[in-house]
Structure formats: C-alpha cells, structure tokens
Amino acid sequence: MTVSAVSDDSAPVFRLAINGYGRIGRCVLRALYESEYRQQMQVVAINEPADLATIVHLTKYDSTHGRFPATIAAVEQGLSINGDRIAVSHCTKLADLDWSQHRIDAVLECSGHYDDIDTLQQHIQRGAGKVLLSQPGNTPIKPIVCGINEHILSADETIASAASCxxxxxxxxxxxxxxxxxxxxxxxxxxxxxxxxxxxxxxxxxxxxxxxxxxxxxxxxxxxxxxxxxxxxxxxxxxxxxxxxxxxxxxxxxxxxxxxxxxxxxxxxxxxxxxxxxxxxxxxxxxxxxxxxxxxxxxxxxxxxxxxxxxxxxxxxxxxxxxxxxxxEWAYANRMLDVVSLWLNTKN
Ligand SMILES: NC(=O)c1ccc[n+]([C@@H]2O[C@H](COP(=O)([O-])OP(=O)(O)OC[C@H]3O[C@@H](n4cnc5c(N)ncnc54)[C@H](OP(=O)(O)O)[C@@H]3O)[C@@H](O)[C@H]2O)c1
The missing domain is CATH 3.30.360.10 (Dihydrodipicolinate Reductase; domain 2)
Structure with a gap:
C-alpha cells in the first residue's frame, strides 16, 4: 500500500473540508492519499468534536484498514500528513464553522447528523462552495450513484448526496x-x-x-x-x-x-x-x-x-x-471522492 505524493508542477486545485471525522471521514482522507485524486484535491480542514490527540491517534491506527502509510503528527491547531497541513476545529454547531478562512471548495459532510437541505445550507453560508453528504438527504438533495446517475449533477448545484453505501x-x-x-x-x-x-x-x-x-x-x-x-x-x-x-x-x-x-x-x-x-x-x-x-x-x-x-x-x-x-467504508469513501471530483470539475 502506498500513498501518492503531489508533484511540484501539479499543485492540488480543489480545497476540501471534512465535517465529522469518524469511520467515513477518516476513510475519505486516507482514500484520497491512496488515490490519484491527491494530485487535484487536498483536505485542508477537518471539523470533529474529538480532541486533537485522539484525532491524530485514530488517523495513524485503524483496526480495520491497518496503519495509515504516511507520516502523521499533531501541529499547532491541526494535523500534518506527510507535511501537508490540515486545520482542525471542534465545533458541534454548523453556525460556528468558518470555512471561508480556509477557502473551501467542498465540504464532505460525514457527521451523520444532518440530512436536511435547509440545515446543510449553513455550510454554504459559512463559506463552503459545495456540500457532499455521506448519507441520503431529504427530497431536494440529489442522491448520486457512480455508474448510474452522475450525469444529473450540475456545476451550479451546491448540495448533493453520495447516497448510501x-x-x-x-x-x-x-x-x-x-x-x-x-x-x-x-x-x-x-x-x-x-x-x-x-x-x-x-x-x-x-x-x-x-x-x-x-x-x-x-x-x-x-x-x-x-x-x-x-x-x-x-x-x-x-x-x-x-x-x-x-x-x-x-x-x-x-x-x-x-x-x-x-x-x-x-x-x-x-x-x-x-x-x-x-x-x-x-x-x-x-x-x-x-x-x-x-x-x-x-x-x-x-x-x-x-x-x-x-x-x-x-x-x-x-x-x-x-x-x-x-x-x-472503503468503497463508499472512494465514491465520495469520485463524486466530489466529478462535481468540482463539471462546467455547466
Ligand atoms: N460506516 C459506514 O459503513 C457508512 C457507509 C456509508 C455511509 N455512512 C454514513 O456516514 C455517516 C457517518 O457514519 P460513520 O460510520 O462515519 O459514523 P461515525 O464513525 O460515528 O462518525 C461520525 C463522526 O462525526 C462526529 N460528530 C458528531 N457530531 C458532530 C457534529 N455536530 N459536527 C461534526 N462532527 C460531529 C462524531 O463524533 P462523536 O463520536 O463524538 O459523536 C464522529 O466522530 C452516517 O450518516 C452514515 O450513515 C456510513
């Protein structure tokens, strides 16, 4: 198992945040480092109620997927993965998030706490460009399943779901x-x-x-x-x-x-x-x-x-x-990356 590195001439274009760094949130981060998407997307912020020491520990060690094959350390108010800096916050209310300071193109909403479009809109109000939900949302939120209906996703939409595993x-x-x-x-x-x-x-x-x-x-x-x-x-x-x-x-x-x-x-x-x-x-x-x-x-x-x-x-x-x-866990995390990559690269 290897992790991909970003070459100097292909800096990541899109800036991602993960809200809720549990099973799916951590798999999404790790899947990014094990995929070619690392060349075009970077996680720059994580919001998770747990303390930083626990976040670092559970990023390094995983009972199901084994050790994360990267150098992981705590840095001031954040996490470092192979030297990539990820800001970490511990908000439990969407209204307290500040995505604008991190210039977030898309939030991967993996807390399992929200499925309602009006509530999820708060991510946009807090400065994120798009929200991809890790569970089915309420009716206006399109569920996207790769290989079946990804064509229904348009660039001007701001909230979508990667459906269920x-x-x-x-x-x-x-x-x-x-x-x-x-x-x-x-x-x-x-x-x-x-x-x-x-x-x-x-x-x-x-x-x-x-x-x-x-x-x-x-x-x-x-x-x-x-x-x-x-x-x-x-x-x-x-x-x-x-x-x-x-x-x-x-x-x-x-x-x-x-x-x-x-x-x-x-x-x-x-x-x-x-x-x-x-x-x-x-x-x-x-x-x-x-x-x-x-x-x-x-x-x-x-x-x-x-x-x-x-x-x-x-x-x-x-x-x-x-x-x-x-x-x-792993397949779904990879599909979230597929959907968010497709979406961010879609031009209307
Ligand atoms: N696990 C799977 O196989 C799977 C597959 C596909 C989709 N999903 C969906 O993905 C979502 C998350 O599932 P999961 O298995 O990853 O659950 P999980 O392991 O419990 O992870 C959720 C994380 O979000 C944190 N959290 C709780 N409240 C929060 C808040 N207000 N803001 C930000 N973070 C908060 C939780 O912290 P605390 O533990 O402190 O509450 C936890 O660390 C669910 O909707 C689930 O249905 C799961």
Whole structure:
C-alpha cells in the first residue's frame, strides 16, 4: 500500500473540508492519499468534536484498514500528513464553522447528523462552495450513484448526496439486470457490519429499539431506506422494491442478497454473463465480479461499490437471486471522492 505524493508542477486545485471525522471521514482522507485524486484535491480542514490527540491517534491506527502509510503528527491547531497541513476545529454547531478562512471548495459532510437541505445550507453560508453528504438527504438533495446517475449533477448545484453505501452497492447490479432482463420487482436484504450507532453493551437508543442491543452479540434487524433509495436512483423502478437490513457482529465489509423477478425465465449462466460483461465494460471499477470462493474479510479495503459473487447466483424460473459483497467504508469513501471530483470539475 502506498500513498501518492503531489508533484511540484501539479499543485492540488480543489480545497476540501471534512465535517465529522469518524469511520467515513477518516476513510475519505486516507482514500484520497491512496488515490490519484491527491494530485487535484487536498483536505485542508477537518471539523470533529474529538480532541486533537485522539484525532491524530485514530488517523495513524485503524483496526480495520491497518496503519495509515504516511507520516502523521499533531501541529499547532491541526494535523500534518506527510507535511501537508490540515486545520482542525471542534465545533458541534454548523453556525460556528468558518470555512471561508480556509477557502473551501467542498465540504464532505460525514457527521451523520444532518440530512436536511435547509440545515446543510449553513455550510454554504459559512463559506463552503459545495456540500457532499455521506448519507441520503431529504427530497431536494440529489442522491448520486457512480455508474448510474452522475450525469444529473450540475456545476451550479451546491448540495448533493453520495447516497448510501448500500445504494452504491446494489443499484449497478439492479441496473444491469433491468437493462438485460427487465426487472419487474425485487427484495433486498442487507447484511451489514456493525456501526458506531450501536452500543457495545445494551444501551438506550432513541429511534430504534433493536439498536439498544449489544452489537457484538446479535444479528440485529434495523430500519433501512434502501427500497425508497433504489427508486430515487432508478426512477423507472420506483415502488417496485422492498428492503430489510440486518446488522451482524463484524467490523467491516457487508453483503446484500438481491432477489428480483424478471420478465421471462433466465439461467444462472445468462445472469452471471450479463453481470460479468458489465463489470468488464461500462461499470469497470464500480461493479466487480468474482468466481472465487471468498468470504467477507477478502473484500476489506476493496474500492469497488459492489462485487457479485457468481458462485452464489441462484435462479428459479424468472426469479433471480444474487449475492453482492461491498466494503461499506472503503468503497463508499472512494465514491465520495469520485463524486466530489466529478462535481468540482463539471462546467455547466
Ligand atoms: N460506516 C459506514 O459503513 C457508512 C457507509 C456509508 C455511509 N455512512 C454514513 O456516514 C455517516 C457517518 O457514519 P460513520 O460510520 O462515519 O459514523 P461515525 O464513525 O460515528 O462518525 C461520525 C463522526 O462525526 C462526529 N460528530 C458528531 N457530531 C458532530 C457534529 N455536530 N459536527 C461534526 N462532527 C460531529 C462524531 O463524533 P462523536 O463520536 O463524538 O459523536 C464522529 O466522530 C452516517 O450518516 C452514515 O450513515 C456510513
């Protein structure tokens, strides 16, 4: 694993900020340093309630993705990565942020606290050029899934969402199946690793009673907006999906089981061929296809949005059942970078 350096003659053009430096925020920063985007974008500010010493520690060491392969240190009111200075603030209210002093082109809003366009507007009022949300937002906020609908993003828009990790994982698979076999309806079950909104031992949760239960002990059904999300991303299929989500006691990498009815009977071979061809064609680097007998840990740090496990495809007449793996943290962080890069480079 290497990190890219910025050459003298190609200074970063766009200045990014991260609001909420948790799992996704930290993955976004690290993914930037492991990608070619480092040549055109730089994180210059982070806002996170935690103290600087903890921020430095969790930037250096990560139980899931290993050590950050860079030189990381605390500097006055900030963080240094290979000598790149990142200002760190600790505001808990959007109104207290000051993005204008850092000349921020785009904020990656990764706190998980905001999904409403009027509230997110405060980032713009505080001086940011654009806001990309790390979760689906309310209706006016466009959810962008790479490979599917990035064309709907225009340069003059200021707030957009990178949708959810599950939408990014499953929408490309649904789109291929719909294009080739005409999807009539479907059900998705997400089997998702534990997240920081679950307690280690039973504790209070204010919106979902099942999330009161210890993350490491149970398979926990939780609420999901994925069915509606599919309809927002592929409007033609709006209202034709149902979804459920189960949280399981792993740290990272999730799976989705997709069941769709298609217009006519198909075979495992034709379904797998369609998905493999898409993974080698238009959806390369977004949709993966694997014929190896792998388990979830094998997809840790995989940047692709979703990987079809060909050996798990099942067909019964016109019912198709597919298993899709995805690194819910790393793939999503990479998609946030894809979307923000595309957006900042878009000219109307
Ligand atoms: N984890 C995933 O696999 C994944 C994938 C795709 C999308 N997402 C979405 O991304 C969002 C963040 O998820 P996550 O897993 O990264 O959560 P997380 O690890 O809890 O990170 C959120 C961070 O934001 C901080 N924060 C809390 N209030 C804040 C505020 N007012 N201003 C700025 N920062 C604040 C939190 O600090 P405290 O801990 O002190 O509260 C925490 O460090 C959620 O909407 C989630 O649905 C997550």
């Amino acid at each position: 599950t939408s990014n994982g499953i929408a490309p698979v649904i789109a291929v199946l719909h294009q080739v076999f005409s999807v009539q309806s479907g059900v998705i079950t997400t089997i998702h690793s534990a997240m920081n909104d679950q307690p280690v031992i039973d504790a209070y949760h204010h919106t979902d009673l099942r999330k009161t239960r210890a993350a490491g002990q149970s398979i926990i059904p939780v609420e999901t907006g994925l069915a509606a999300g599919v309809g927002r991303i592929i409007p033609e299929l709006d209202g034709r999906f149902q979804a459920r989500a189960l949280r399981v006691p792993t740290l990272n990498v999730s799976a989705m089981e997709l069941t769709v009815t298609v217009a006519s009977p198909v075979s495992v071979e034709t379904v797998n061929n369609a998905l493999r061809e898409a993974s080698e064609g238009d959806l390369i680097d977004i949709l993966g296809y694997s014929e190896e007998p792998l388990a979830s840990c094998d997809f840790n740090h995989d940047p692709r949005s979703g990987i079809v496990d060909a050996g798990q495809t099942r067909v019964s007449g016109n019912i198709v059942n597919v298993l899709v793996w995805f690194d819910n």
